[in-house]
Amino acid sequence: MNEREKMMHHVCMHSLAVFDVGLFLDSHPHNQKALQYYHEQQKMLQEAVRAYQEKFGPLTHNDVTNQKMWNWIDGPWPWEGENE
Amino acid sequence: MWSYEKKLQYPVHIKNPDPAAAKIIITQLGGLNCKNRYTSLKSRTQLRPTLLLLYSMHFIQLLKNFLQFL
Numbered sequence: 685m686n687e688r689e690k691m692m693h694h695v696c697m698h699s700l701a702v703f704d705v706g707l708f709l710d711s712h713p714h715n716q717k718a719l720q721y722y723h724e725q726q727k728m729l730q731e732a733v734r735a736y737q738e739k740f741g742p743l744t745h746n747d748v749t750n751q752k753m754w755n756w757i758d759g760p761w762p763w764e765g766e767n768e
Numbered sequence: 769m770w771s772y773e774k775k776l777q778y779p780v781h782i783k784n785p786d787p788a789a790a791k792i793i794i795t796q797l798g799g800l801n802c803k804n805r806y807t808s809l810k811s812r813t814q815l816r817p818t819l820l821l822l823y824s825m826h827f828i829q830l831l832k833n834f835l836q837f838l
C-alpha cells in the first residue's frame with residue numbers, strides 16, 4: 685500500500701470502530717468499558733482524519749480549507765483506482 | 769441531514785468483478801429519476817446531476833464488492 689492508502693486505512697479503521705461501538709452504546713448507555721473505548725477511538729479518529737486531510741485534501745464538504753480552488757472535486761474518489 | 773464522506777466504510781478489493789449482476793441489482797434500486805435512488809444513496813437533498821452520478825458510482829462499486837460474498 686502506498687502512503688495515501690495507509691493513511692486512508694487508518695481513517696477507515698477508527699471510523700468503523702467509533703461507528704460500531706456507538707451502535708453498541710445505543711443499547712448499553714452505561715457500559716463504562718465501551719464508553720472508554722469509544723473515546724479512545726474517537727481521539728484516534730480525529731488525529732487520523734487531521735493527518736489525512738492535511739496531506740490529501742478534504743474528506744467531507746465541510747472540511748475544504750483550500751483558499752484558491754474548490755479541491756473537494758479533486759480525485760481520486762473512493763471507487764477509483766482500486767483494481768491496479 | 770446526510771453528509772458525504774470521501775471514503776469507504778470498509779476496505780474494498782474486487783477479485784472477480786461481476787458487472788452483469790451489478791447491473792441487475794442497480795435496476796432494483798431505481799433508475800436515474802427514481803425517488804428511491806435518492807434515499808438509497810443517503811445523499812443531500814439537492815445534488816447537481818454530475819455529483820449525483822459520481823456518488824452513485826460509489827454505491828455501485830460497493831455493490832460490486834458485496835457480490836463476491838454471494
